Amino acid sequence: MSEGKARGARRFAALLDWSGTTIGAPDQWPTALQVTWDLALACPLPMALFVGDDHVLLYNDAFAEQLGDRHPHAFGRPASEVVPEVWGGSHLGALFDATMADDRSFLDEGTELRASGDLADDTPILGHFLRTGSPVHDEDGRVIALLHIAVETSSSLDRARTVTGLATALAVAVTVDDVCKVVLRESVSAFGALSVGICLPSPGPGGWRMARRHRIEDLSPDEERLPLIWSEVPEDLADVVSRSLDHGEPYVSDGAELVAVPLRARSTDAAVVVFRESTPLPRDVVAVLSAFTDLVGEALGRAVAYDAERSTAELLQRTLLPPSLPQSDEISIAARYEPVSEGTVAGGDFYDSFFLPDGRLALVIGDVVGRGVMAATVMGQVRAAVRGAAMTDPRPESVMTSLDRVVWDLDALWPASMPLGSTRARPGMAFGGELFVTMLYGTVSPETGVVEVASAGHPVPVLLSGRAARDDGHPRVRLVDMAVGPPLGLSGHRPTHRQLLEVGDMLVIYTDGLIERRDETLDAGEERLLAALADVPPSSPRSVAQLVMEAMVPESGQEDDCAVLTVGRSPVGHRRAAIVVPPMPESVKAARDWAREQLDLWTVDEADQYTIVTGISELITNAVLHAGTESHLTLDLDTGVVAVTVADSGNRGEPLLTGGETMAVRGRGLSLVRAVSDAFGAHRTSAGTTVWFEVEVALADAGVDAGIGVGDRH
Structure with a gap:
């Protein structure tokens, strides 16, 4: 800061050579102007006097801070020379002229001050201000000056906008992890924080766990998608969090370098902890806190309930799926399952693979129509029945025939009050004939690579050809040319297709949720899948399953559960x-x-x-x-x-x-x-x-x- 700034406006005015101005020395001013000037010097708000027809600028220390490098040279000079970029281009000069000419006051709330009168989006914004102007009269009642108060509200407006952005982001935040990420990201700017932490209950000794984000932290999109990392809260900070929740109001340390904001969600307590520089807490921050806590508390309560329901549904779904798949030196198998993106219900998609008594591997993938506990339960029963039938007679036609009887029994025995599909089922009808199960079942010989497979209303697999098959003229990617029979529970023939897996070949088997979209046909979905697989480099079944999911599931999430089972024949030397x-x-x-x-x-x-x-x-x-x-x-x-x-x-x-x-x-x-x-x-x-x-x-x-x-x- 320059020497002039350090002395303050009062001392600077005492040392100024007033003869160089058009308004003369203060002792020659009218009494009203002297009194107003003394008032401005003593006021902590940014105040300035615009004196005479030239609008000679006089101001106090708080206004000098707003002028920045223009002070002290601005003192005693016409306003049009001090701020020419806004005085003539915007309405500022005209407003002051009209106020003095018409002898009237004005109040502008939330004025956006730009570098020129051009209001285009690319015009630099100097700030947002609350401004007032009041005429100053001499003894004869003439307007001789304008008293101007200008309080910059840019930070308050930014905080208000942050709350608006917070509300928008929380509206689409579904899980606790989603909500916490939004809160951490928005709180850094809302509170001008060095870092922000969000605290949730923990089984640890301190009783609280915290995820934290720093102002200097710049996360990549990949890192943003990763789950938050939680650490136990130190004992002293845990006491602060607990105290703020007990009192039901924010805790602010003596220097305001630590602020703990309690959050009352519907089913859990939480808190946001703000780490700041040791400066007084702005009043507008306190005003923001009420809206902030209401928004976050509601979103967090909703997310806690969602996570609990979804965890239960996913646990049921995943418990009914195999925790691991068999592998051999000759055959590698991998699978991926993705639940539906919206809602908290389990689905009916399933897959399985297991060794048969003769050394072959059974391959199973299927889909029970509908969602919820009932669909998942039926799925578990069907999957168990597949194993039982395959151990007795592993031929596809035999397994399918056995499962027809299982589905008939489930349709007849399941309570009529729990229809699986539409609401057309009536008492006494059980599923009303609406139990709909599609399945693809097959076997593969690790020694020869021979696959025997049949489909009960299920999408046909895709074959990724290895080098040997491509050398024989086969395309890199193609749908397996096989017949599809009726779904399980309906009588009909399901022919067994015989396919040879050469070394390096891979079968990609999937449920229809992978390719179904409301706005396109199944043929279009198959074409998208073939195009995605054509771009997949030759790799292991595990990475192909991963890449297929990443390529086919939209960023907004899929509309139905989907599962992928990939089976590859390994080369010599596995x-x-x-x-x-x-x-x-x-x-x-x-x-x-x-x-x-x-x-x-x-x-x-x-x-x-x-x-x-x-x-x-x-x-x-x-x-x-x-x-x-x-x-x-x-x-x-x-x-x-x-x-x-x-x-x-x-x-x-x-x-x-x-x-x-x-x-x-x-x-x-x-x-x-x-x-x-x-x-x-x-x-x-x-x-x-x-x-x-x-x-x-x-x-x-x-x-x-x-x-x-x-x-x-x-």
Whole structure:
């Protein structure tokens, strides 16, 4: 600050050479002007006097702050010379002229002051102000000056806009995680915070857990989509949060560097904790708090109820699905299931795979029409019946015939008060003939690759051809040319189709929720699927299932449940190794050492080993910190790719750290794995969470270990 600024307006006025102005020295002014000037100097609000026809500008210390670098040179000069960019271009000069000429006062609330009179969107905005102007009269009643008060309201307006943005964002925030992300993002600007934390009840010793966001934190879209990382709240801060909730009002520390805002949701208590610079809390912030707490409390209560219902529905759905799928050296199988995006009900989509007594693998995918507990329960019964029928006679036509009888019985025995489809079912009719189940069932021989499959009203699979099949003239992607019979429960013939899976080939089997859209035909959905698979590089069944889901499910979410089952025939040289990792910090190093030993045996290049071991270290660390249960670490070498899978039985949806700085660990480990790998994915099952990644590798003895599949990568 310059010497003139430091002395203040009163001392600066005393030292000014008034002879250089058009209004003369203060002792020559009319009494009313002297009194008004003394009032302005003593007032803490930004006040200025515009004196005479030239509007000579005099102002107090608060107004000098608004002028910035124009002070002190602006003092005693005509306003048109001090702020020419707004005086002539906007209505400011004309307004002041009219006020003095007409001897009337004015009040402008929320005025947007731009750099010129042009109100185009690209005209720079200097700020938003609340402004008043009052004429000053001499002894004869003539207007000799205008007393002007200008209070900048830009920060208040920004906070008000933040509340509006908060309301808009919370309207589409469904889960607790969604609501908390919105609150953290909007609170940083609403309260001018260095960082903001949101606190929810925790089973930990402190009773509270907190997710935090810093003002300097710039998250990528991928990081924004990751679940929040929660840490236990220190005891002193937990006391502040509890005290604010007990009193039902915000807690503000002495220097206002800490503000705790209690939130009363319908079914849970929560709080927002604001970390600020040690400055007085602006009054408009206090005004914003009421609207803020009402909006967030309502949204959080709604989200808690939604999460509870959805967790129950998803648990039911996923418990009825297999926690893992069988694998062999010759056949690899993977699956993905995505529930419907809206609502909290379970669905009827299901998949399964299991070894038959003769060594073949059974493949099952199906869909019970409808949603809710009933559809999921029927789905579980049908899936169990498939296993029973297949163990007796695994031929597709035999299994389908057995399931017809199961569906007939379910249709007759299910309570009539719980219709599955439309409301047309009447008492005594049970499902009223509306129990509708589609299914695709088949078997695959690991030794020969022969698949025998039949469809009961279910979409036909897609075949991804490997290098050998393409060399024989087969297209990269095609629908399997097979007949489709009637759904289960309806009499009819369902022919068995015989298909040979060559080395490198893959079957993609799915439910209709993957391709159905309200605004298009099923044929159009099939074309979208074929186009998406044509762009998928040759890879493992796991990564293909992930990529298909990412490509086919819209960003807004799908309209129905969908499941994908991918089955690939592995090349010669497929290797697998697995260990169980205890939930202890020292397990991370043990897992790295074990992985290096396996990769050495497989002659994986040193640089690729480093990438793989780095990813393993991050995933095992996450499992130890977040899940708290033992993890199953699996390595697969298949088609020149090493696939790493870490499966735990914990809840990764709400990871909880003990101590440590949230900002330092927020999703960075998973982001690193995604960055260094060639494919990455994560999904939940009834058993817990599975995270995996793949790395294309170079082998010292590629011809032996990767077999003919190595060239299939290109």
